[in-house]
Each structure stands twice: as C-alpha cells, then as structure tokens.
Amino acid sequence: MPFTDTVRERLSADAREIMARYPEPRSALLPMLHLMQSEEGFVSGDGIALCAELLGLSTAEVSAVATFYSQFKRRPNGDYTIGVCTNTLCAIMGGDAIFSALQKHLGLGDGETTPDGKITLERVECNAGCDYAPVVMANWEFFDNQTPQSAKALADGLRLGEDIAPTRGASKVCTFKEISRVLAGFSDGRADEGVGAGPATLRGTELARERGWTAPSAPATAPTTTGEQEG
C-alpha cells in the first residue's frame, strides 16, 4: 500500500536526518532500509522507491542492496522474529533440536510466519554468543542457554503479547518495527536496561579476582617519551 502523504513526510524527514550523519548521503542507505522496516515491518516496493528518490538512485540499485542483507525482509515479517542459531557450535549444543521443536510447535518452515502475523521463525548464523550456546535471538535480543522447552515457552509468550525479558538485553523484547527504528539509529531510551554482562562473560574476571590474579602494574614512571623505546 503506498505511503500516505503524512507517513511519507515523516519518513522523509527521518531519512534526511540519517543522511546528514554521513559525509556522503548514500552511506545512509542501510539505516534507511531499517527505517522503512520500522514503518511497514518489511522493505516494500514503496520503501525501496522512497529510498531511491531521496538518494538519487535507481530502484534497481536500492533493491540490489536490500536483497543482499539477511536482516532486510522483502515479505511482511512477524511482530517477532525468533532466530535459532544453527551454525555448527550452537547446532551441536542443541540448536538443531530447538529449531525442529519450534518448527513442529509453530507449524512453520524456515522463514515462515504464523497466520496471525506474530512470529517469524528462522535459522540464524553465529551471533557472537557462543559461550552461551545454544543461543536463540528474539528480534535480535539474546536468549542464552536455551532448550526446546524454553524456546517454545518464549514463542508462546511472545505470541500471547506478554512482556518477555531477554537474558542479556532490554527489559522486554520490543517489536520488529520498534527494533528496526533503533537500528536506523534512533534511540529508544532502553540502553540502561538489562545487565552489563552475563555469567559466561564474567568467568575470567571473577576467576582472576578469586585467585588474586591481576594484570602487571604500570611502571612507576608512566611513559613520557617514546624516544626511549627501542624496536
């Protein structure tokens, strides 16, 4: 559905704000596509056309970019994407079992969305949380050390519209549109929510403290000149 004039103006104003962050406006394209997803829940033909118009590109050039990146959806996405890491380590630690349990539970194939438009299920690649394997991402928030049961409970809760807190993230999983706006570079005021680090992140820090291990102390005379440094 084409944008109404009001929506178009609002999106254009936000897009111009993004473009102003960069020395060259085309650098704004990825965040602008996130912005389009924040409006429609996916990147539509209208979203492509608006980006193209604002940046002085052809729609083919914008489509080429939009189809390259896995986070940009070309079909309406659910309110919540549940992404199960099935890259090697997570798959072996249980990601495969979690994904097949969710497939059966939700009746979805990879990349499909429930008929009520709530949940999109997909396999995701390594998301840099390997020390918390198996990892499930809900709208790109971390759910660590998952099991088939916990992942099904997560899906059910999100489907029922419950507020669910990720293991490491904001105080609740926001909608796909909401997080897309954040990824376009517009803060949602939730940065101070959640933990700084989960237990695996802190393993070394805590072990060192327990055993009294520290980094070497700085030399009594902090560096004043580099001239003394030989090769």
Place this chain on the structure above:
Amino acid sequence: MATTLTPILSEFWDEPESWTLRTYESHGGYQALRTALARKPEEIVDLVKASGLRGRGGAGFPAGLKWSFLPAPDGGPRYLVVNADESEPGTCKDIPLLMASPQTLLEGMVIACYAIRAERAFVYLRGEVVHVYRRLLRALEEARGAGYVGRNILGSGFDLEIVMHAGAGAYICGEETALLDSLEGRRGQPRLKPPFPAVAGLYSRPTVVNNVESIASVPSIVHNGPDWFQDMGTERSTGFGLFSLSGHVKRPGQYEAPLGITLRELLDMAGGLRDGNELKFWTPGGSSTPLFTAEHLDVPLDFESVAAAGSMLGTRALQIFDHTTCVVRAVLRWMEFYQHESCGKCTPCREGTYWMTQVLRSLEAGEGSPEDLDKLLDVCDNVLGRSFCPLGDGATSCVTSSLQYFRDEYLSHLTHGGCPFDPMESTLFAGASA
C-alpha cells in the same frame, strides 16, 4: 610458571552499570586520552608501534604499522572505521566487550583518531545485536556530553565526530573492504587490493580499519606504556587478549590472558570438559582456522606457534568439541554457513562452497563414495587463494584439517549408512528429559 589471567579490558565488567561513563571514569577511564592529547600525534603512532600490538580481528597485522601507512595529510578527510561486525563462527569477544564497556572502545577511538589525524570515525556494528547498538548510541551521547567527542576535545583543539552504524546481516562485511563498500551504502563485496584502505578506503580516502578489541587495547597501552604491554605475551605476539571458550567445557566464557597461554591452561581454568568426556577437536581462532585435536593442547596460543602447528590464532575463538560430536556434521554446518555467506563475487568461492556443501550433505547421509573425500580436497585446491578475500580460504580450513585428522570418521558414515552419532548426546541438555 603457569600463566595467569590479566584482566584489563574485562577488569570491571562485573560492576553494576559497567557500561556507563561514570563507571568507566571511576576506573581511570579517559586518563589515557589526556596523556595522548598532551603529546604529538606521531608519538602516539610510535608508541603503539613500539608496543607490538597486532590486530585482534584475526589477521594479526601490527596496528601501529597500519596507522603509519596513511599518506601525509593533504588537507582532505581521513577516517577511522572500527570493525564491530563480529561474525566469525565461534567468535564472541567484541560483542560482550561492547555490551559491558563501550566507553573503552570510544576512548581508544578518540586516541587513534588523534594519532592518525582523522576527524571522522565510524563504528560498523553488525545489525543483529540491537542492545549492543543501544549501548553504543548511549555511550557516544555520554562521551559527547563530557567533551570527549566533538569540537575542541578537552581544550586540545582536536575535533572528532563519531557515527554509530548498524549493518544488516552479512558475514562478509567483516572483511575490511567489503565493510567499506557496505558503509558506503552498497552490497558488501570485497575490493581488489591494492589499493589498500590506508591509501584509498572509505570514499576513496585514507582510512584505517581496526577491530574493536585492537582499538579498545589502545588506552591501556598509552596509559601504561609499550614496555608494560610487551612484558605480557611472547616476543612477537605481545600483550593480552580475550580468549573465548565455548562448547563442551564446564565453564565457557571470556578469559583475558597474555598471548601464548595454552588450551590446557585455559581448560584448567574453565573446569575442564563436561564430566567424563574427552576432547575431540577444537578451533584455535574461529571456524576459518584449521582444526586442532588433543595433541595440540600445549601449543602456545600466539600467532607464531599456532601457525607453526598448522593453524591460525585468528580471533582466539576456542570452540571445544568432545567425543560425542560428529566431525562430518560440524564441517557440513560450517560449509553451509560459508555457502550462505559467500558474496558471490568470485567464482571459486561461490561455486566451491556450493559444491562442497552438496558433497558433504551426501557424505553425512551415508551416501556418496570414498572418492568424494578426494573430490573435496580437489575443490579446496581450486578455492584456496583464488578469490579477492579470505572467505573462500577459510571455508577450506575445516575440510582439509578434518580430513587430515578424521578421515576414518568420514568413511564410517559410508559403512554405517549414515551418521553413527546420536545428536542428542552432544547437546547442552543431554540426559535431561526431552
């Protein structure tokens, strides 16, 4: 003497609200920036050079040398771009660092930009970690509010603007020239080098691209001096780094230690493998580094020793697999990843990863023939070293190394008519009722 941990970056990650500027300053944050601003930019480049700091993103190129490759200022823009696209399977150090302590990166960026005379910098964060992006946006806001970023930083006359940029899901953008194309609003495809980014990078201008952990290490080096840094690690692999243990270990996580520590020492700290299980294979630095086995437990984890033993230090992503794991399944999954993430620009990588996936699938299903193993090696020969970037090279590592150590296991799939392993046994919840 046994190696011990050296918490530097990770020192205060367990503080409440570790990510705030206040916490960072209470641990000496931004003292190094003051030290740096009191000196000449080229002195900072020399200091980082003297420390021997090598890139922490996998390749291990000396950071100070990279900075010194920038041509002399010509009045036009120069850029620093921080690679926060952490996506190499097994690699999980930059994301927790940024979640726990984004100010460490910001201070490093301001110092680095001062050193290379850049007035614009970017952080290219992978888009799939929304909370980390929130923390970066907030950290920048706080740093700007305190005068650490912006115009005339701390009265020095030095100006710097930083942009936090979220990517949109593409492993290839961790390759520095693909990252630059992506940051320019294009498909993330690697460029032919030379020219290197130092000469023609972002918008064809001189650009330094550094990994998060490399830049985050800079404040401690400036504060404590290059000798302090060199006293840790080995002669040619100086300093400390985050070692990320994952998989079948009792206490997986981040362990910050001098380079040269061994997996045996790290496993000891991490409580060893799951009860009663034996180490089967592991990656020293992510999925693109050739597999190691139990015979490599005492290889010092520094650039030289790991290379001499036939692999690469990479990102110190130590993925540990015990004897319940099927190596063919592991390799197939990695190959599916490389096939999915190959950008398609270079034929050997695009086609090679596709065909190897097909061959591995049939092998895992117990179909195919013993000749397929040689076919895999032949395809690897035709992929390795034949593309613009190292993605294709990385895809061959797990194939050639697994065939080197576990050829019989491939063959057993054929005699068994499928995978002889029970996949449930390797899960975290093995033994619990399904």
